[in-house]
Amino acid sequence: MSEIGGFALVLHSHLPWLPHHGTWPVGEEWLYQAWAHSYLPLVDMLRRLEDDGYRDVLTLGVTPVLAAQMDDPYALRGMHDWLGNWNLRAQYAAVRWRGDDPRLREVAAAEYRASATALTEFETRWRHGFSPVLRPLVDGGVVELIGGPATHPFQPLLDPRVRAFALTLGLDDTALRVGHRPEGIWAPECGYAPGIEDDYSAAGVRRFLVDGPALHGDTAFARPVGNSDVMCFGRDLEVTYRVWSPKAGYPGDTAYRDFHTYDHPSGLKPSRVTGRHVAPHDKKPYEPALAADAVRRHAQDFVDTVAQRLRDLNERHGRPGLVVAAYDTELYGHWWHEGPAWLEAVLRGLPKAGVNVTTLRGAIDAGYVGDPADLPASSWGSGKDWRVWDxxxxxxxxxxxxxxxxxxxxxxxxxxxxxxxxxxxxxxxxxxxxxxxxxxxxxxxxxxxxxxxxxxxxxxxxxxxxxxxxxxxxxxxxxxxxxxxxxxxxxxxxxxxxxxxxxx
Incomplete structure (x- = not known):
């Protein structure tokens, strides 16, 4: 089957500095939840794809401040304690729900199995931090690693000296941890100000992300910015919003696990979405088989959407184009429990549909490059301007x-x-x-x-x-x-x- 165009998945992994700054409900607990439910499953998935011969699977953004936390001895100890507590909470729920609906007992059993697996994985592979886990995936060409400024500041509001300092510090820190100085960045909040590409060029950055409206929706190709040699990639919102938009997306399906409904004594989430307007106490117990069916359905829908989008772009431009779908990593697993399974199904399904799955670097190598663009001040926040931060x-x-x-x-x-x-x-x-x-x-x-x-x-x-x-x-x-x-x-x-x- 001939390739109909390219698809680049970009994941943005970020949390602010949290160690020693509170625990619950916001603080270290935020880090440990995302670590257990998003970062561990993502690495596990990438390792399976690597074993099956996949390369250039996705572009992985890891902010320097997140990487620093997951290499920090204090946070590593805290994460180990959290995983052990998760396992104990699952055991408690199994006893508490012993005489209840068998679907609840299966939730407890599944949580016990997941926590035990995570504990084993953490103790055998992660005990020295994230960097030793990430580096083989970068060295092996499974992912393209992109970075960013040290503490994830909104760059358009920074003094130029502070902006250059934060960016160089972040890139140098990533190079120290992983052995590769990123040539691409996820600009925090996709924040852009005209002329910032010159700062990027001076720092050795060759590519970065903007939101689709910054390119007036014309996101089919990477584009040099102004007179620079720095390329920008725009998120294809027509495709991206199939997964998650301000109003809808796959995670809201009635079969998926409900993020907001807790069993407070155990801290587990035993319910499925059930319906948009269903009260928490009326939600039905989670059923893995129903969720698995929804994953298959939504993965196929996404593959079909990408393939059709690429056929349309090919017809419009007379040559193969590119779809860039970019999301927060924490959506997959933490917010959307079934997200990692959906991701793997999509990444395996797209090549079978004739789609060239690649990275931002690979997209440039493949020739998905268009004419230069002049970008407006923009972000991926509300209004696509700076109002959220200014x-x-x-x-x-x-x-x-x-x-x-x-x-x-x-x-x-x-x-x-x-x-x-x-x-x-x-x-x-x-x-x-x-x-x-x-x-x-x-x-x-x-x-x-x-x-x-x-x-x-x-x-x-x-x-x-x-x-x-x-x-x-x-x-x-x-x-x-x-x-x-x-x-x-x-x-x-x-x-x-x-x-x-x-x-x-």
């Missing part, structure tokens, strides 16, 4: 972040010496953590907004404390406080604040 609801955060950047740059320019300074490094580290795009997103979307505001405030105040001590001529006290802060916020050990300076 709107009225977060105006105070935007103002505080701008002031923080000005103070940071002045601090390193006026007080920094020729030698590396661990106190200045920690001040820069706290500043980058305060600048994470997650805080504004969570506030605007009213998703754990109190936690987000508290986190932004904590890091801003920690930065301000170090800056004040240094400016007051108290370097000994500043150094002691910086050492204390590193115990909880010691991410990116290679961070060197001297790189922020405008002079040697």
């Amino acid at each position: 709107g009225a609801q977060v105006a105070d955060l935007v103002e505080a972040n701008a002031a923080l950047q000005r103070d940071l740059l002045d601090l390193v320019d006026t007080l920094g010496g020729p030698a590396r300074d661990a106190t200045l490094d920690q001040a820069a580290r706290e500043a980058l953590l305060a600048l994470s795009s997650d805080w504004a997103f969570m506030v605007t979307k009213d998703s754990a907004a109190d936690y987000a505001r508290r986190r932004a405030k904590v890091h801003f105040e920690r930065y301000a404390e170090l800056s004040s001590l240094l400016r007051a001529g108290a370097p000994t006290r500043a150094a002691a406080r910086a050492a204390d802060l590193r115990r909880s916020d010691g991410v990116f050990g290679g961070l060197d604040a001297r790189a922020l300076r405008t002079h040697e």
